[in-house]
Amino acid sequence: MRRWWPGLLLVSPSIVAIAVFVYGLLGWNFKVAMTDQHDEISQGHFVGLENFTGIWDQERWGISVRHAVVFTVVFVVGALVLGWFLAFLMEKGIRGEGGFRAIYLFPMAVSFIATGVVWRWLMNSGTGERAVGLNRLLPDFLQWHWFRDPGWGMAAMAVPAIWQMSGYVMALFLAGFRGVPEELRESARVDGCTEWQVYRHIVLPYLRPVTLAALIILGHISLKVFDLIVAVSGKQIITDVPAIFMWNAVFDSHDPAKGATIAAYIVISVCVFVVPYLIWNARRRDGR
Amino acid sequence: MATVAVSMAGLLSLSACGGGSDKTESGGQAAAKKVEVFSWWTGPGEADGLKAMEAIFAKQYPQFSFFDAAVAGGSGDQARALLSSKLQANQPPDTFQGHAGAELQGYIKGGKLESLNFLYDELKLKSVFPQQLIDQISVQGQVYSVPVNIHRSNILWFNPSVLKTAGISAAPKTVDEFIADLDKVKKAGKIPISIGSQWTLVHLLESTLLGSLGTDAYNALWTANADWSSADVTKALTNFKTILSYAGTPQEDWQPAAKQVADGEAAFNIMGDWAYGYFHNPPDGGLGKASKTDFDWAPSPGTDGTYLWLSDSFTLPKGAPNRDGAIAWLKVAASKEGQDAFNPKKGSIPARKDADKSLYTDYLAWDLDQWSTDKLAGSIQHGVVANDAWRTAINDAVGLFQQDQDVAKFQTALADAAKNSGQ
Known part of the structure; x- marks a missing residue:
């Protein structure tokens, strides 16, 4: 009895704050999403899941979901592969590792807004004689319209995000690599494994938890992405994602219910990433 | 004499008192002031x-x-x-x-x-x-x-020397002339019309609607008995599609698009009159171009005599x-x-x-001069004729149209936007 209450007292402010500002507001958001309050003045009435199903009839919603999926896949895979590769190179013990590590991690310190402003220029859509930014460095047949490309523009949008986050992924993987006990590798080598087999059967399985953690972190950043896209292209359909659509619904067309519905979908999609991870984590801990 | 002086002094001190109390009041209500x-x-x-x-x-x-x-x-x-x-x-x-x-x-x-x-x-x-x-x-x-x-929205900015190379003697007066001119510029190898991000297309749309429909029909679109499904609107939107087909690659915003005209890369740009300051102001804020020689302007095609205002x-x-x-x-x-x-x-x-x-x-x-004589019509993109919900819906429709170029769908979307605007 006497042993737990100081602890509880210590954490209770944050419990209260989280209860009100996270879960309380989340709940409120879901409540608004289930009303027909389509302007700021009227009192909404409960309409159940009507908004959640109705939004799929809107062409713009389909586009923004498709964009979010393309962005997420390219960004997560790109950052994981690049981050892993950088860590793999570092793990070989190159000279001046500390310097390289700092250089690769630096982009993390930049905000997405600043990244976006710079990359907006780098990804200028001018080609041929009018090329500026990256197109100027590329041969003619490789120049393209970057994020203005109607088909794969969102893949281009993922490039600055990969640039920014791959250093962080590298740091995670590097820690993972370093966590593999040297004895294990040595004994595998003694048993006649080639260096490739050592990686394939010893190191990679060790990296699985790190990979999963990186996947979760990148995935939830990606599904909520807003600032980067606003900084690069503003609020245009051509690079629309749910978070932009939500801003548009709430602040431009003044439709709280629609905005709350989109916000709810964003939360749900992040949960799809995070909850299985939490369950898996909890199980693993129990297993030990 | 002395009494006068005394009473004067009294008055003065009274007025001083009055001033003083005023001051303390203002001090007390500093926040309210x-x-x-x-x-x-x-x-x-x-x-x-x-x-x-x-x-x-x-x-x-x-x-x-x-x-x-x-x-x-x-x-x-x-x-x-x-x-x-x-x-x-x-x-x-x-x-x-x-x-x-x-x-x-x-x-x-x-x-x-x-x-x-x-x-x-x-x-x-x-x-x-x-x-x-x-x-x-x-x-x-x-x-x-x-x-x-x-501010005026319906301004056609153009580069006189690009027009000359393309064999165009004067700014186009009607939408049809405009489309013909765009074609001439294209054949001359320049960008016929420069565009910026999505909202600049809505800006272009309002000038095209006004130029194609005429002032009264345009103003009627924002009244209760508006007919967005009419053949005239279809014609205007088809014009919009044709004009867009001559557009260069979309630029980041209106300034880079206007700059293409100033630099002689593009012939035309339709933008509000805030572009004048950008063209004309000295570098560091503007492009430092000479008006009438480096750049020139006219009412956007088909809208002479009407001031599309915001x-x-x-x-x-x-x-x-x-x-x-x-x-x-x-x-x-x-x-x-x-x-x-x-x-x-x-x-x-x-x-x-x-x-x-x-x-x-x-x-x-x-x-x-134009403001004092022209008929007036209100801007869409800049908040005059359509409320926020309606304007956002029009923006969405234009953004989608930019991708699929489907006039019929575009017109339906605009008609729905008018119906659902609650205005």
């Missing part, structure tokens, strides 16, 4: 204009102190988001900037704004602003804002902490002196008809 003016005028030119108006305010109303609550961000996106949360929490600034017209409707319906009819009557504003302007910003006979400036205005929110101060500010904003101080700096013209013409030169002189 502050007038919070909320705007998004932070850029070059506009911020200077605001300063000039502030100086007049300080001179005329020394009992109030001006508090500049400007939020940066072009066309006020960020500012409006903050403002709407302030109003919802019933913590309005004393007065705030808004585009005159339908953009304010949400606030009016929400009962957030006071009618300014009393001020219009007191200052006889109905006789100094054009009647059509008053009509277009009135909601059920009530006016809710004081227009400070007027206007920044100030309002009086209900429950303004310092209502008297806000009214004092509105009086300055409505005055000839205030508007003539603000507008030459901002690069716009006064809404008043009695402005001092000598202050406005080059483009602005032409503009002021």
Whole structure:
């Protein structure tokens, strides 16, 4: 009895704050999403899941979901592969590792807004004689319209995000690599494994938890992405994602219910990433 | 004599007393004396204009102190988001900037704004602003804002030397001529018309609609018995599609698109008259180009004689902490002196008809002249004719049209937008 209450007292402010500002507001958001309050003045009435199903009839919603999926896949895979590769190179013990590590991690310190402003220029859509930014460095047949490309523009949008986050992924993987006990590798080598087999059967399985953690972190950043896209292209359909659509619904067309519905979908999609991870984590801990 | 002196001294001390007590009062209500003016005028030119108006305010109303609550961000996106949360929490600034017209409707319906009819009557504003302007910003006979400036949306900017190479002698007068000219420029190997991000297409759409439909039909689109499904609208939207097919690669915003014209890469650009300052101002803020030789302008095709206007205005929110101060500010904003101080700096013209013409030169002189004679039509993208919900829906429709180029679907989307606008 006497042993737990100081602890509880210590954490209770944050419990209260989280209860009100996270879960309380989340709940409120879901409540608004289930009303027909389509302007700021009227009192909404409960309409159940009507908004959640109705939004799929809107062409713009389909586009923004498709964009979010393309962005997420390219960004997560790109950052994981690049981050892993950088860590793999570092793990070989190159000279001046500390310097390289700092250089690769630096982009993390930049905000997405600043990244976006710079990359907006780098990804200028001018080609041929009018090329500026990256197109100027590329041969003619490789120049393209970057994020203005109607088909794969969102893949281009993922490039600055990969640039920014791959250093962080590298740091995670590097820690993972370093966590593999040297004895294990040595004994595998003694048993006649080639260096490739050592990686394939010893190191990679060790990296699985790190990979999963990186996947979760990148995935939830990606599904909520807003600032980067606003900084690069503003609020245009051509690079629309749910978070932009939500801003548009709430602040431009003044439709709280629609905005709350989109916000709810964003939360749900992040949960799809995070909850299985939490369950898996909890199980693993129990297993030990 | 002595008695006179004594009584004089008494009077003096009395008046001194009066002054003193006044001062203590003002000291006690220092917070209430502050007038919070909320705007998004932070850029070059506009911020200077605001300063000039502030100086007049300080001179005329020394009992109030001006508090500049400007939020940066072009066309006020960020500012409006903050403002709407302030109003919802019933913590309005004393007065705030808004585009005159339908953009304010949400606030009016929400009962957030006071009618300014009393001020219009007191200052006889109905006789100094054009009647059509008053009509277009009135909601059920009530006016809710004081227009400070007027900008023109339907301007066709062009590069005279590019036109010459393409064999075009004068700016196109009609939409059909315009399309023919675009084709000539294309054959000459230049970008026929430059465009920017999505909103610049909505801007282009409003000029195309006005030019194709004519002023009365355009103005009718925003009334209760509008017919968005008519064949005329189909024709206008087809024109829009044709014009877009001659467009260059979309640029980041309106400035890079305008710059393509100034640099001689593109022939035409349709943009509001704020582009004039960008073309003309010295480098560091502008491009330093000579008007009439490096760049020139005309009413956008088919719209000669009509002024597609937009206007920044100030309002009086209900429950303004310092209502008297806000009214004092509105009086300055409505005055000839205030508007003539603000507008030459901002690069716009006064809404008043009695402005001092000598202050406005080059483009602005032409503009002021047109303002006093033209018929008026309100801008879509800049908040005059469509409320926020409607404007956002039109923006969505244009964004989708940009991708699929389907006129029939576009027209349906616009008709639905009109129907669902709740305006």
